[in-house]
Amino acid sequence: MESVVKDVSLAPGGHAKIEWVKNFMPVMSAIDAEFSKSKPFAGKKLAIVLHLEAKTAYMAEVFMHAGAEVAIAGSNPLSTQDDVAAALSEDGVTVFATHACTTEEYDAYLNKLADFEPDILIDDGGDFVNLLHTTRRDALQKIIGGSEETTTGVMRNRTLEKRGELAFPMIAANDAYCKFLFDNRYGTGQSTWDGIMRTTNLVVAGKTVVIAGYGWCGKGGAMRARGLGANVVVTEVDPIKAIEAVFDGFRVMPMTEAAKIGDIFLTLTGDKDVITGEHYPLMKNGAMLANAGHFDVEVNIPQLEKISVSRKKVRNNVEEFLQKDGRKIYLLAEGRLVNLASGDGHPAEIMDLSFAVQFFSVSHILHNHQKLENKVYLMPEEINAKIAEIKLDSIGVKIDTLTDEQREYLGI
Secondary structure, three states: OOOEOOOHHHHHHHHHHHHHHHOOOHHHHHHHHHHHHHOOOOOOEEEEEEOOOHHHHHHHHHHHHOOOEEEEEEOOOOOOOHHHHHHHHHOOOEEEOOOOOOHHHHHHHHHHHHHOOOOEEEEOOOHHHHHHHOOOHHHOOOOOEEEEOOHHHHHHHHHHHHOOOOOOOEEEHHHOHHHHHHHHHHHHHHHHHHHHHHHHOOOOOOOEEEEEOOOHHHHHHHHHHHHOOOEEEEEOOOHHHHHHHHHOOOEEOOHHHHHHHOOEEEEOOOOOOOEOOOOHHHOOOOOEEEEOOOOOOOEOHHHHHHOEEEEEEEEOOEEEEEEOOOOEEEEEHHHOEHHHHOOOOOOHHHHHHHHHHHHHHHHHHHHHHHHOOOOEEOOOHHHHHHHHHHHHHHOOOOOOOOOHHHHHHHOO
16 A cells, blocks of 8 residues: 655655654663564554654554554644654555645545554554444454553543444553553643643743643643643542642632633543633633643634634634634634644653553554453553563663562562
8 A cells, every 4th residue: 555645755854853762762662672573563464543753653663673564644633744754654654644634634544544454453542443343344354453542542442342342352551550650641741831832932930720630631731830830720520630639739620710710721631522612701811722632622612713703823823712802812723632733742751651552552462362352451560560660771770679578478
């Protein structure tokens, strides 16, 4: 199959980006060194749907070196980097991705991935798995399983499982300790604010930041906002997470109250209609809306547009919605993932852990699929420990080990 990329002449810039991140992904480099020799994925086709930027490209190349035939599509129209896509296609991975593609093009790319007839898949958000369970069931027959990168996708997979409709086993890579404790917290925390600050060129210190959702991504967003000097407010629907936010030193209130005082709003819930037409009339002039949840449904944009006098682009990735009373409300990155649509996504050192989780999740499927049911599984704990050990060793950190007596005392 032929790749579909924006411009193959952009490849040199993409190669430079991939080479840069390799320097800061020692776990993936260790995996590459080991499995490029044994080639456990020889004869297998791997389909990947992820944000197509340099760290993802390196992971795809590691799988290719491990013997897999790899095809990849972007999981978000604004997160694909065309130079990286071109470089990856030049290196031998089949690519179906262009930056700012239309909804029709996005769907076409996923269908091309189904035409690739993969044996194993890696998904981000659940769109590809959903396609395979609806309009492209013809592509199910070869698939032995896959893994899911993000919270939203895991929820969608578990819904399929509860309905008895999941057609193959899936590993919830998102729920591995070496993923959510670092990627969702430190990765989202840093990259989200990178995207917001790069896009607006405004100070965060002194502003009131409203964090919608206090899961691991919300914790990271709140922690980094406070570190930048913001006054942080958290909104939640879960009483346990709400009291945790209180104990972490944040103010907690309903969105109807937070809407009146917020300067920057950041949604990280994975749900729809977190900020709606109920909230826009309450907001201050100059309020900024950003989303770091997987889909662009957390901020209800149609409702905002309906009550606005005009909508126009005022900066790259910034749209102004003028209200009847003269107030201006700003939407960043079309309500899509602000850290990827307006930035480069998570730092390389963080994705080093996340993509190691993906590699070993897919390896687990490869070697164990015959005894797995069509369910959503957690990655085995010993693999989490192995990834953490490789990471610690790469940064020169040593830890203690238990004595035999201690292990016996703990029942290990």
